[in-house]
Amino acid sequence: MSQQLNSVRALLRACRPELVTVGIITFFINMLMLTLPLYTLQMFSRVFASGSMSTLVLLTVIAVFAMIVMGILYFVRSRVTNEMSNKIDAMLGENLLRLSIKNGLLNNTSRDAQGLRDLAQVRNFLAGGELPNLFDTPWVPMYLFIIWIFDPLLGYVAIAGAIIMISFAIANEVLSRRPLRIYNTASVLATQEAESMVKNAEAIESMGMMNGVVRQWRKMQSVVLSSNSRSNKVSSFIGTTSRTVRLMVQIAVTAVGAYQVVNHSISPGAFVVANILMARALAPVDAAIGTWRSVVAFMSAARRLDAMMQDLPRMQTSSMSLPAPKGRIAVDRVVFRHRVGGGLAPAILKGVSFAIEPGEALGIVGPSGSGKSTLVKCIVGVWRPFSGTVRLDGADVAQWDSEDLGQYVGYLPQDVDLFNASIRDNISRFQEADPKDIVEAAQLAGVHDLILRMPNGYETKIGTSNYILSGGQRQRIGLARALFGSPKMLVLDEPNANLDTEGEAALRQALTHCKQKGVTVIVIAHRPSILSNVDKMLFMRDGQVELFGPPAEVMARLSPPGGGAARPRVVSAQGAGVPAERRANPAAGGEVVTP
Known part of the structure; x- marks a missing residue:
């Protein structure tokens, strides 16, 4: 395009x-x-x-x-x-x-x-x-002119009637513009709110939130209904009035035409033709009044599309393909914050810096809300930093084309959503892949046997209207998707959150396999068992790196003098902390622990 x-x-x-x-x-x-x-x-x-x-x-x-x-x-x-x-x-x-x-x-x-x-x-x-009606409207003067040719008096009556009808159309537009705009906007918001509620169906049902959710939706729906009622009152009044006036205009044309026939000013044939032409002349105007809601809905949709399409040129810019990376990751003074309306939200990441070499495994720990998930989203290119850079083999991740970078990245987000498609398509990322590669990824994730027990194996359709998976099953198939294609960088956000003992064992085996293949691995986890084989550990708090280095040294620095309670505090995301005197200078990217 x-x-x-x-x-x-x-x-x-x-x-x-x-x-x-x-x-x-x-x-x-x-x-x-x-x-x-x-x-x-x-x-x-x-x-x-x-x-x-x-x-x-x-x-x-x-x-x-x-x-x-x-x-x-x-x-x-x-x-x-x-x-x-x-x-x-x-x-x-x-x-x-x-x-x-x-x-x-x-x-x-x-x-x-x-x-x-x-x-x-x-x-x-x-x-x-609606569009053909708009194209028919400019021909109204032609029909009125033909009536005028038959008889000027009849033509003047027809023109006066057309002007009255057009005035009703303009009044309909002016009076219904604001209510229809409010209705269209409120309708969009109410639909989005309903979709959000459906997505949270489990929480609503399990915690007895149905009545409260319905009340919230009813408040938004009341705006929709009230604005719709106001616009309907205007449209209905003008619509019914215009139809009545149209009939009165037809009667007036008929009466004047009959008068002219009696006076021998026009023939009976011209009298009948004038009535036919008048009906045709008023038809587009009458149709415009009746379909004005569709016209306003079209204009509202067009305005929203205009606003959205301003971002298309920026999105269509593509980068030159870069060589396959080896997996060195360098994060340099990364700051991230969301844009809210016309302003900026408080920073989630505040000058994060660290680096890992190809084939190394990094474990990221810290309390909830410390910015761990935001950090890995910046690393894989899902979000772009507000300032600072994330580099893969020296190249800014933002310079990579997402399709090009994606073939080297395996990513398992914290909330795993699979597509309404077959398991085969979900694992293969909708590529025409060799079945051997799909099975290999599933076996590596320890989910191959589970898939074979499903109704149609790898061709089983999953999703809201198909085969329903448990949280652990979704996570393991998501892991297989992340492992598909032999990625150079594997990023896992809480990969064992929903896994049972068998699933966690398969996850550890997959991580070991990736390390042996020289894949750079980044894992966020609160359960320490999955971090037993990492080469480095990074501890975050309040969007900053507080400690970074070998796992044993980091954990030792986090342990209080009494020992024993440190590890649960760190990895449970509840109350984890570092004494104030041990905190690193944020500008330096945290305290680097050396053996």
Whole structure:
């Protein structure tokens, strides 16, 4: 997709050929719309006057042929608008999904997958009947002009009626704009809140939170309903009034036309034709009033897409491919903080610095909220530091293309989410991989036998609507995914949190195997058994490195004079601490413990 496509307007410019085609087809459709009035006029002026049946047959054949052509044009126009909507999806859908995932990394929940829903709204508007109605509207003056040609007085009445109808359309837009905007915004927020509640179904059910959650949702839904009610009152009042006025306009045209016929100013045929043309002239205006909610929803979706699409050029920048890394990791004065609204949240990481060599295993410990998970997310490139650098073999991780870096990284996050797909696809990261490599990763994670016992083995579909896995099973399959492809760097965040004895034994064996293969391993753990084979240990508190060095030396420095209680305090994430006099200077990245 071209980088110029950073707004809905630019997107529509890219669809100019389709829009021009729709405009041309609409021109011919509206020309053919004159078939019925002309056919009626010829009935009065030729057939009724002459009584010629051959003329009747000829005119009828011509009119039927014109209607068939018009039907074909309607079909072609609908196909063009449908193809245009598909073209927009092809140009933007993939990048919006990528951007939604990127926003998800930043906890930008306000926009998460909303961009895809907004794209669907835009696509449905363009493929539906609303767009042709907009193209039909400019032809209203043509029909009014033809009525004026038949009789100026009749034309003035028709023009006055059209002006009144257009005034209703403008009033509908002005009066319903704010309520509809509030409704659309509130509806989006209520939907996101409901999705969040469904994700926390277990906590809601187990802790009796259902009534409280429902009350919270009802508060948000009340805003949706009240704004919807206000917009409906406006739309309903204007809609019903406009329909009544439209009928009154038709009556006025009929009355004036009858008066002119009585006065011999126009023929009866012109009188009937004027009524047909007036009905056609008011149809697009009436349709615009009836479908205005769809138009406003389209404009709201377009505004949100415009805001989101500003990030597309930045996201599309790619880096040059770098050689396969050996696994040396250097973290240099890394500071990380979230952006909240227009400002910055307090720093989570505060000048973290350390380095490990290829093939080394690092254990990271510290109390909850000390920044351990944030640190490893910066290391694997999920989050970018606010300042400082994370380097892999000397290259800033931010310089790596995520697809390129990902093939060398195995990452098991603290909260393991698997895709609604087969176990095979989950382990292989949706690659067309050799089955031997998939099985090897599963065996290394100690989950191969468990998979074979499932209904369809590696082809078993898992997810919310398929085979449901336990927390430990998800974690072990997530570990197999992390081990897939022989990564150069393996990062595990609480990998044994949900594992039983068998699973933890398999995890230790996998870590030993990785060390033997020269893989750089980083493990966050609160249970000390999994850290028995690490080469270095890093202790964090309040986003800073307090101790870093050989595990035995770090643990010795953490142990209080009485001994015995230190290790549980450190690895349990509850009350772990270092006496104030032992704390390192944060600017130096913590106290380095040497043997």
